[in-house]
Amino acid sequence: MALTAIASVEMIAGTVALFLLLIFLVRTARDIIPYVYSTARIRAKESKLIQDDRLEDLVTANSLEDVFSYLEATEYARYMQDLVLTGSEAVERALLNQMADTYVEVAAMVPKNVRSTFAVLARVWDVRNIKTILRGVQGGLPTDVIKAHLLPVGELDQKKLYDMAEANTVADVVSALEETRYVALMEALPRYDESRNMFHFDTALDKIHWDDTWATVEPTNVVPLKRYLAICVDTTNLKILLRAKKEELSLDAIQNSLITGGTILTKALRGFEEADVPSMVLAFEGTEYYSILSDAVPEYERTGTLIGMENALDRYMIITGRDISIKQPFGIGPLIGFIAQKEAELRNVRAIARGKEVGLGVDEIRSMVISM
Amino acid sequence: MTEITMGVSLAALGAGIAMGLAAIGSGIGVGIAGSAGAGAIAEDPNKFGPALVLQALPQTQGIYGFLGAILIMIGTGILGDVVAVPTEVGIVLLGAGISVGLSGITAIGQGITAASAIGAAAKNPETFGKGMVLSVMSETFAVFGLLVAILLLVGTGLI
Numbered sequence: 001m002a003l004t005a006i007a008s009v010e011m012i013a014g015t016v017a018l019f020l021l022l023i024f025l026v027r028t029a030r031d032i033i034p035y036v037y038s039t040a041r042i043r044a045k046e047s048k049l050i051q052d053d054r055l056e057d058l059v060t061a062n063s064l065e066d067v068f069s070y071l072e073a074t075e076y077a078r079y080m081q082d083l084v085l086t087g088s089e090a091v092e093r094a095l096l097n098q099m100a101d102t103y104v105e106v107a108a109m110v111p112k113n114v115r116s117t118f119a120v121l122a123r124v125w126d127v128r129n130i131k132t133i134l135r136g137v138q139g140g141l142p143t144d145v146i147k148a149h150l151l152p153v154g155e156l157d158q159k160k161l162y163d164m165a166e167a168n169t170v171a172d173v174v175s176a177l178e179e180t181r182y183v184a185l186m187e188a189l190p191r192y193d194e195s196r197n198m199f200h201f202d203t204a205l206d207k208i209h210w211d212d213t214w215a216t217v218e219p220t221n222v223v224p225l226k227r228y229l230a231i232c233v234d235t236t237n238l239k240i241l242l243r244a245k246k247e248e249l250s251l252d253a254i255q256n257s258l259i260t261g262g263t264i265l266t267k268a269l270r271g272f273e274e275a276d277v278p279s280m281v282l283a284f285e286g287t288e289y290y291s292i293l294s295d296a297v298p299e300y301e302r303t304g305t306l307i308g309m310e311n312a313l314d315r316y317m318i319i320t321g322r323d324i325s326i327k328q329p330f331g332i333g334p335l336i337g338f339i340a341q342k343e344a345e346l347r348n349v350r351a352i353a354r355g356k357e358v359g360l361g362v363d364e365i366r367s368m369v370i371s372m
Numbered sequence: 373m374t375e376i377t378m379g380v381s382l383a384a385l386g387a388g389i390a391m392g393l394a395a396i397g398s399g400i401g402v403g404i405a406g407s408a409g410a411g412a413i414a415e416d417p418n419k420f421g422p423a424l425v426l427q428a429l430p431q432t433q434g435i436y437g438f439l440g441a442i443l444i445m446i447g448t449g450i451l452g453d454v455v456a457v458p459t460e461v462g463i464v465l466l467g468a469g470i471s472v473g474l475s476g477i478t479a480i481g482q483g484i485t486a487a488s489a490i491g492a493a494a495k496n497p498e499t500f501g502k503g504m505v506l507s508v509m510s511e512t513f514a515v516f517g518l519l520v521a522i523l524l525l526v527g528t529g530l531i
Contacts, residue, residue, distance in 0.1 A: 010463070014470070018393075025480065029400060036404050036487050040411030043491030044419065329488055 032330050038109040042334040045102075048075050050345055052371055058349065059366050064088060064356040071349070084148045088353035093149075095346045100125055100153040102342055106335055114225055114332060117216040120209075121339075126154035127205045130173075130182060133164050134201050137173050156180065174201075184208055191253065199247070203240050203257030210236055214261035224324045228336045231320050233262035235313040238289065241268050242306050245277050264289060277306075292316045315370050318344040344370045376454065382462030383448040386469025387441040390521070394437020394476025401430025401483025408487035412494035422493045422500045426486040429507050433479035436518040440472030443522065447530030461528050468521035475517020482510035 050058070054070075061067050064087060071091065072080055079094040103125070107118040129150050136146035146165040152158035160176075167173045170192065174185045188204040191197075210233050217229050237258050244254045251272050258265060264287060271283060278297050284290040292312045299308035318340045325337020348369045355365035376384075409423030442451075444465050449455040457465070489503025525531045 010466075021474075021477070025396075025400065025477070028480070029404075032484060033404060033407065036407040037411040040408035040487060040491040040494055041414055042411075044412045044415030044494035047416075047495045329491075330484070334491075 034111040035330050035332070035334075039330055039334045041109060042106075042338045046338060046341065049341055050074065050349065055348055055352075055369060055371075056366075058352050059369060060362055061352075061356065064091075064353060067091065067349075067353055067356055088350070088357040089149075091353040092350050093151075095349055096128075096151050099342060099346050100151055102339075104153070106339060110332070110335060113220060114217075114222050117213060117220070117222075117225060117229075118335075120213045120216050123154050123209060123212070125151055126156045126182070127209045129154065129156060129161055130164075130177070130185075130205055131198075131202060133161065133167075133173055134170055135198060136165065137167055138170050138196075138198065170201075181212070182208055187256065197247075199243060200257070203254065206236050206240070207257050207259050210259040210261065214259065218261070222332055224328050224336060225332050228321055228324055228340075230262045231317050233259045234264045234289065235317050237262060237265055237268060238293075238313060239306075239310055241272065241280065242277060242309055245272070245275070245280055246306055263287075289313075289316075311368070311370075314347065318370055377457060377462075378459045379457030379462030379465075380448050380450065380454055382459065383444050383457055383465035383469075384450060386462075386466035387444040387450070388469070389466070390440040390444065390469035390472040390476075391437045393473030394433050394440075394479070397476040397479035398430050398432075398434030398437075401433070401479030401481075401486070402427060404480070404483035405430060405486035405490065408490040412490050416494065419490075419494050422497070423490050426490050426493070426503065426507060429486050429504075429511070430479035430483040432511060433476035433482070433514045436514050437472050437476045440469060440518055440521045443525055443531060444469055447525050447528070455530075457530075461530070464524055464528050465530070468524040471517045471520045471524070475514045478510045478513045478517075482507055485510060 058067055058070060061070070068080070068091065071077070071094065076094050076098055079097040080090070083090045083093055085093050103118075103122040107115065107122055110118050129152070132149045133146055136149065143166050147162055150158075150161050150165065152161050160180075164173050164176045167176060171189060174189050177183060177185055182205065184207075185201060185204050188200040191200040210229075213229060214233055217226050220226070240254055240257055244251075251269070258269075264284070267283065267287065268280075272280070275283065277300060281290070281293045281297055284293060292315075293309055296308035296312045300306065321340020321343075322337045325333045325340075327333060351368040352365055355368065405423075405427040409420075409427050412419040412423050445451045448457050448465065486503075486507040489499070489507050492503050493500040522531075
């Protein structure tokens with residue numbers, strides 16, 4: 001009798017323990033399973049990235065033709081056929097075409113809770129296209145040339161983009177966007193008319209893009225994605241502020257272009273009016289951006305260009321993406337890391353191609369490359 | 373109809389738990405590794421071989437569960453002539469089944485490691501062997517679980 005009672009108690013305890021175990025298993029599985037397929041697929045895609053040793057081969061290549069030959073033996077091969085453009089522009093076009101496909105593929109792979117964020121991220125192609133059209137129209141380029149540089153893979157379809165490319169003035173291009181989410185460009189038009197500086201349109205477009213992206217990720221609990229996008233927003237804001245400071249623009253002139261997200265904006269705005277570029281960097285002491293930017297200050301003081309600082313910020317964004325990928329092997333990490341590495345590859349190969357075309361030395365080209 | 377005693381009932385419960393939990397573990401583990409395999413193959417069909425080998429690893433816990441359950445059923449004569457199993461012995465056999473069954477859950481961990489190894493091998497084929505070694509580690513605990521079950525069965529004198 002006593003044994004039967006013990007057996008009953010053991011069975012009840014065992015059932016409860018099994019139930020708790022099942023809950024644990026379901027929760028673990030729920031966190032991991034949605035990302036297993038995409039993680040393995042991304043790892044397979046990473047094997048096709050141009051690794052550092054191959055990148056060095058490209059840096060030391062004798063000519064742009066050698067770069068072409070190398071790329072024709074990679075996954076870029078099918079994007080290099082039937083290109084209208086020539087030279088480094090053809091390389092860039094192939095890189096962008098492949099990158100556009102990558103965004104589409106990655107957006108299709110991610111779980112539902114972050115799909116909207118990746119869909120909004122893919123609108124970067126609209127932003128790039130609008131910037132291309134605005135520059136083309138401002139520079140008086142023939143319509144066919146502008147069209148050849150467009151990549152209609154975003155929300156704005158080919159017809160809309162081609163219509164915009166046929167506009168006579170920058171104001172006409174902006175007017176054509178009245179019915180789209182880029183209507184806010186109208187507000188930047190008076191500032192552009194005053195200065196003829198594309199900076200105002202660039203920042204307005206970046207603001208629309210990153211505000212939309214940040215809005216989709218802020219309500220979620222996907223911490224790695226939030227961290228990565230916060231750095232994207234921060235670096236974009238920092239670039240705007242540094243450029244504004246260098247071009248001696250007032251805070252009022254750029255206030256509307258700053259993205260309302262990220263982690264650094266409040267600190268960055270403190271004392272903006274009085275500071276010069278080096279003292280602006282000093283204001284970031286205690287943040288992750290201080291050491292990144294302060295290392296580039298001597299170059300700024302020597303050359304007067306912001307390229308070193310902008311490169312350092314881009315490098316930090318890419319390295320952070322890769323680090324997130326390593327720290328979170330299952331989850332959104334590998335997807336973020338892959339996008340970051342792909343952006344680095346695009347940037348690197350484009351820099352090499354342009355460098356080869358204009359005859360830059362190996363050391364100069366190497367200094368532009370972001371090692372992964 | 374043969375009379376089923378409380379001891380035999382508990383032993384049968386143990387056999388069921390041994391197979392059932394190990395099957396859950398293996399099923400989830402193989403599923404996780406298989407999903408990773410599908411991802412790798414989608415990019416490169418040549419990765420099928422390494423993916424298949426790594427996906428198979430979490431299956432072994434299910435085999436251990438099956439073996440443990442069979443041993444319990446043979447020991448108690450459930451497969452043939454039922455022997456008289458005291459309730460105390462039945463509880464011991466239930467423990468043996470739980471040992472095999474719960475240790476079969478390690479297949480989930482193994483599946484996760486195997487999935488990572490598939491990803492690593494897809495990125496760099498040279499890591500396949502190392503990934504195998506890492507994935508096999510979880511197996512140790514499943515082997516311990518089966519060993520404890522066998523020792524319990526030997527201890528009760530049923531096998």
